[in-house]
Amino acid sequence: MSTRESPLPRAVAVLAYDGVRLLDVTAPLEVFSTAATLGARYAVTLLSPDGGPVTTSAGTRLLTDPVGEQVERVHTLIVPGSPGLPREVPALLLDAVLTLHSASWRTASVCTGAFALAEAGLLRGRRGTTHWRHAATLTRRHPDIEVDDDAIFVRDGRIYTSAGVSAGLDLALALVEADEGPDLAREVARDLVVFLQRPGGQSQFSVAARTPAPRHSALTALLRSIAADPAADHSLPELARRAGLSARHLTRLFNEEVGDTPGAYVESMRLEAAQTLLDAGATVTKAAHLSGLGSDETLRRVFLRHLGVTPSAYRARFRTTDPSGSGRGSPTGSQW
Known part of the structure; x- marks a missing residue:
C-alpha cells in the first residue's frame, strides 16, 4: 500500500x-x-x-x-x-x-x-x-x-x-x-x-549576490544602476556611454569581471525583478512591463530559458512540490 x-x-x-x-x-x-x-x-x-x-x-x-x-x-x-x-x-x-x-x-x-x-x-x-x-x-x-x-x-x-x-x-x-x-x-x-515549491534551481538566487565584486569602479557603478532600475535603458551603447568606455572595452570588462556579457547580465536582473513582481501578485503583463522585459512573450521566453517554467507556472508555486502539478511523488508498495 x-x-x-x-x-x-x-x-x-x-x-x-x-x-x-x-x-x-x-x-x-x-x-x-x-x-x-x-x-x-x-x-x-x-x-x-x-x-x-x-x-x-x-x-x-x-x-x-x-x-x-x-x-x-x-x-x-x-x-x-x-x-x-x-x-x-x-x-x-x-x-x-x-x-x-x-x-x-x-x-x-x-x-x-x-x-x-x-x-x-x-x-x-x-x-x-x-x-x-x-x-x-x-x-x-x-x-x-x-x-x-x-x-x-x-x-x-x-x-x-x-x-x-x-x-x-x-x-x-x-x-x-x-x-x-x-x-x-x-x-x-x-x-x-x-x-x-521553489521554481527553478540553485542558479535562481540573487544575481547581485552571486556576482563577483568588480575591480573597475565604472563597472561597479553600472551594476548598481542596473539593479536600481532594471527597466531603464541598459543597451550596450547606453551602458558604454555611462561608463565612458567603448562598447568593446565594456564587453571585455563584463566578461573578465562579471563572467557574462552586458546583455546577459541585464536580462538576469530583469528576470529577477519580474520574479519579485509576480511574487507580489502582479500580472504577467505588468511584470513584463515593469521589469523591462517588455512583452508577455519575451517574459515567457526568458522564464523558460532560465527557470524552465512559464511565468504562470511560477505564480502557481504554492500548489505542490511536484513540478508536474500532479501532487504525486511517493513510491508505492511500502509497508509503511
Missing part, C-alpha cells in the same frame, strides 16, 4: 554529528514536527552515532539518541551536511549511515550530506545533487554519480539528495507531500511561511 494509506507512524530519523550544519538539522525537524502537529503520522527523532551531545558548526549543542535504539523502525533517514564532509566523512558517521539505511524505507541527504551517501556507496550509478559550491568536488571524487549542480532536490529510487542548506526545507516538504498529499504539505508550508 502507499505510505499515506498506512495507519502506522513513520519514524523519521535525523542523523546529527559533531560539526553538522545547524539549519541542515533543524529545517527537516521543523517540517516533519509541524506536519505531525497538523495530523501527519510522524515520530521524529534526532540521532547520533554514539547518542551523546553533538556540537554543530554554529557552536550550538544538540542532545541526541543513539542509533542502535532506532535501527529497527526507521521509515525516513535524513543525513544533514557539514562544512567538513567534502573533505572527509568520519568513519563513525559512515557506519551509522549504512546501519540506518539498511533498515530505512527511504534515505535523504541535505546539502553536503550527499558526500556521506556517496562514500557509503548509496549514490553509485544514481543521479544526485549537493550544494552548488561542492558539486564539482562530488563529481570529481565520485565519477559514477550523475551530479545535477542546479537542482533543488533529486529523487532516484528511494534515495533523495538536496542542494545547499535551506533546500532541506524543500526536500522535507516534498517528502511530506509524498506521504500525506499536497493539502497537508501546503499547510505546513503556510505555517512555516515558506514556498511549497
